[in-house]
Amino acid sequence: MPILEIKHLETSFLTKKQRLDAIRDVSLRVEEKEVLGIVGESGSGKSVTMKSVMGILPSNGVIRAGEILFEGQSLLKINDQDKRALLGNEISMIFQDPMTSLNPLKTVGYHIEEILLRHRKVDKSTAHKLAKQVLDIVEIPNAEKRLTQYPHEFSGGMRQRVMIGMALANEPKLLIADEPTTALDVTIQSQILALIKKRQHQNNMAVVLITHDLSVVYNMCDRIIVMYGGKIMEEGLREEIFDSPYKHPYTKALMLSIPNITDDEKKRLVPIEGVAPTLEDLPEGCPFAPRCSQAMDICREMPGETLFSDTHKIYCHFAGGESTDEQ
Structure with a gap:
């Protein structure tokens, strides 16, 4: 049984004028102890x-269809009390911007201790000791002093470490990291990712890493999902995504747009022409068709699933391989 399974998820945002479909028939699995990367441009549906x-x-967001199962239990059907017991405890999330996720009027110690008090049912003295251990785990020096300080007294990298500490405080089975290195310099990015990977190994937890950076998922992830326009374009093991000659045109375009520092030959980066579609203007059929150099009339219909192995699948009319009837 996977630790997390999403089946045919459809999530929309309701406005006064129309319904905006952000997630359209997305199905995925997260196995125990694995690191799953979800990549794609902004607006592709990763975070949603x-x-x-x-x-x-958001208040106007609604899940219209599908199932979300955590260890076989439906997260859409359990009562609010049981769900609160799961979230922040067995399932935790690191958000993109720690400055907007941390209350500037509360100390760092307050943030961590609140999580411990809510889920572990310990007294305040024990929560304070555990909070100090959390800062030690995420390698923030002078933990006792730091617990009394406020978010603005921390650098961006240190605030992100606090967020990671809060997410790891109760040793979750599943950690969701949503762009955890956004706006950090390269050196700090590397430290943050190494910290997540270290704790993943030590706690045997599963991790979902959301990013737009393929170089990050190459170094971090066991399996990769490529999303665009609220749909999955390609899914496979890291080696299948990067080394297989069979790739979705969008995956190829993403790879051509990032520098390869191991290549001796100087090559110009190839940008992806056009812009990602907005929710108000999603194209019919394959969402990448308006920007795809291979697009033809058939792309006005959403392609089905094409299998290259038990773990590698592509949604493209020109993928080759073994087609199925699933969409």
Whole structure:
């Protein structure tokens, strides 16, 4: 049994004028102890998918169809009390911007201790000791002093470490990291990712890493999902995504747009022409068709699933391989 399973998820945002479909028939699995990477440009549906799991959609967001199962238990059918017991305890999430996720009027110690008091049912003295241990785990020096300080007294990298500490405080089985290195310099990015990977190994937890950076998922992830326009374009093991000659045109375009520092030959980066579609203007059929150099009339219909192995699948009319009837 996978630790997390999403089946045919459909998430929309309701406005006064129309319904905007952000997630369209997305199905995925997260196995125990694995690191799953979800990549794609901004607006592809990565964060909305995981916010649907966490139940933290905006007020106009609604899950219209599908199932979300955590260890076989439906997160859409359990009562609020049981769901609160799961979230922040067995399932935790690191958000993109720690400055907007931390209350500037509360100390760092307050943030961590609140999580411990809510889920572990310990007294304040024990929570304070555990909070100090949390800062030690995420390698923040002078933990006792730091617990009394406020978020603005921390650098961006240190605030992100606090967020990671809060997410790890109760040793979750599943950690969702939503762009955890956004706006950090390269050196700090590397430290943050190494910290997540270290704790993943030590706690045997599963991790979902949301990012737009393919170089990050190459170094971090066991399996990768490529999303675009609220749909999955390709899914496979890391080696299948990067080394297989069979790739979705969108995956190829993403790879061509990032530098390869191991290549001796100088090559110009190839940008992806056009812009990602907005929710108000999603194309019919394959969402990448308007920007795809291979697009033809048939792309006005959404392609079905094409299998290259038990773990590698592509949604493209020109993928080759073994087609199925699933969409």
